[in-house]
Amino acid sequence: MSKDARREQLLEAALAAFLRGGYHATHVEDIVKEAGVARGTFYLHFDSKHAVFSVLVDRMLQVFLDVRPEFPEPDVMKSKDAAAILAHSYRTILEAFWQHRRLLRLLLEEAVGLEKGFAKKLEAHYREWHERVHHTIAYLQDRGVARKDIDVHFVAELVIGIVERITRTYLFARKKPDLDALVDQLVAFEMRGIGGG
Amino acid sequence: MSKDARREQLLEAALAAFLRGGYHATHVEDIVKEAGVARGTFYLHFDSKHAVFSVLVDRMLQVFLDVRPEFPEPDVMKSKDAAAILAHSYRTILEAFWQHRRLLRLLLEEAVGLEKGFAKKLEAHYREWHERVHHTIAYLQDRGVARKDIDVHFVAELVIGIVERITRTYLFARKKPDLDALVDQLVAFEMRGIGGG
Amino acid sequence: MSKDARREQLLEAALAAFLRGGYHATHVEDIVKEAGVARGTFYLHFDSKHAVFSVLVDRMLQVFLDVRPEFPEPDVMKSKDAAAILAHSYRTILEAFWQHRRLLRLLLEEAVGLEKGFAKKLEAHYREWHERVHHTIAYLQDRGVARKDIDVHFVAELVIGIVERITRTYLFARKKPDLDALVDQLVAFEMRGIGGG
Amino acid sequence: MSKDARREQLLEAALAAFLRGGYHATHVEDIVKEAGVARGTFYLHFDSKHAVFSVLVDRMLQVFLDVRPEFPEPDVMKSKDAAAILAHSYRTILEAFWQHRRLLRLLLEEAVGLEKGFAKKLEAHYREWHERVHHTIAYLQDRGVARKDIDVHFVAELVIGIVERITRTYLFARKKPDLDALVDQLVAFEMRGIGGG
């Protein structure tokens, strides 16, 4: 087996093991047993248990950075267009999150409360996320389809919280949820709230 | 020092230590140093490191269970009443969360990814939370101030996500945020969304 | 047992173990077995196997630095006085070396070819030794009882070599050698060489 | 590349690696990297890391055994002849030592404190050396150019110590020392000591 293939296999095994037991409860022994190789083989490919975890986290952050929903720049927008833009954006994100839900789960459930380095990485990750959401909302404001009296930074945080919760509740479930339905509900809530009964 | 006082002191020291370094990176030595007692003393009051952590988590869950915003049951409501009800509810919750933010932080940042038992406890906690939010929204629907076409369970999850995010972003900050302003923004978003620019 | 007594006991056990098997072949297990304590106890007193070795080496170097043969400063000297001075000096050194021969043996047989730090320490040690010998010979030259045409630095090195060899051959033996006889021979050789048969 | 050439190349690489880092700190990986071959190749030529080291030590001991300064057997000698004989002897030895100083350094700095086998080899080596020096001094005594009242065995040890020290101090230096000057000083010291100022 080639060096790269073995490395990939070990990463996959590590991910499975970490998801099963969490970072601390997972021993290198568990990872290599999962991969079906000897203890030493692990250390041919990674410096330490921490290192393999770090690679997985980096990979997840990269997955996130690669999600770039594109949207058109119409001069005149209607509220319906705004909903379409949000829907596209959410759809893209949730699709990617579903695709990489195992990595994502590791990030959300394990990379929290770990050694120094991760805190900074995660902070940067959230800042980037905030940036993107902020940009989208400001864009909608500019085009007159979002209210001007909202605090964009505040709302950006709310949106992040919403997507995180959705991810935990629906994407970490066993079977694939109806993403379209999720997105519709999401957009409806974000555009109109619950009021107006 | 009385047995209870010593126990309380150790709990406080443990909380401080866990918040500083996280569950795994915190050693019993750190806790007793923080409390200024000898190592053996710790075991006179708690069975294990795990046990003291468990008490802290239980205490936090209890804090949450004790938060019971009461609201009146008018037969006829206006949208303004709905906003008031939500505001009261959020205000109560955020006030309690701020009050116990250190315990809460432990819950959010450390009780994740720990041994089996906690996962179940947390799940129950979220179920309870969901129940309450669900009840509030259904109440508003019943009284005609919330739309009927929303998926109440889905929205309940969104609301939980929102509050979690707000908690992490604003309540874990160093100085006390303007809770009234936070609540106003929250309610506005929940009632009307961002649309209607 | 007090902390200090335990530490001393472990140092003694480590010295015995290192002398028996050498640094690398000696495992922490051997040291603690020698001391009759558990593995963890070792680490209560020393950070690592390397650390305990380092303490022993430092202790040996200190023993050497503490050897300070004093000699009078007569204005007029005879060759006989010179011999007496050298004899006193050698006697003092060999006495100290015999006293601490186990530590010394560790230094000569193990601290050579070990990690970075020791090389520098040893170099400093030899420089100091050279300094002392050089000073003694120059003193004898000044007082007219040693020839002026010798290279004092060179001879200082020879003397160091001589003492090292004597140490290895006679002091590391099982029973105490006749130090007086050794010293007499040493002085005779240093003063007159082997010539003049 | 022929089998012998490859073996020689590996020996050379091993020597370089051992001198750089010492026996234990040098890994087979370092040796094969130095030689520019794969790890497995090493084991085609040597049974173990220990074996290659052993070959190098044997080779050094052989170098020493091959040093056989010859000297004439004049019936009547003068002190000057004795000096010439000693000078010739030292010159031959130091020349050979300089020639093979890298191997020699390995012997002096690494073959100490290693597994059982080496201790015995080294002991035999020193015994042989002692024999030779002893023989030379006794020869000079017999011919009336060395004093009769010296302990020949003792002096032989001193001479060995002197040569060892000279070797460490001057031959392991970067540039070639003036061997003739060294030898002159050596002989002067051995024949006359430092006395007679």
Place this chain on the structure above:
DNA sequence: GATGAATGAGTTTTCATTCAT
């Protein structure tokens, strides 16, 4: 009750050696 030295099972990590290609 309090102390803190002692314990030892449990983990990570290393690296000489093997062997299928």
Place this chain on the structure above:
DNA sequence: AATGAATGAAAACTCATTCAT
């Protein structure tokens, strides 16, 4: 002959928990 990925026994080190004082 050469390769280099794989092996796994062997070691160092950690730290929650115990217990004699």
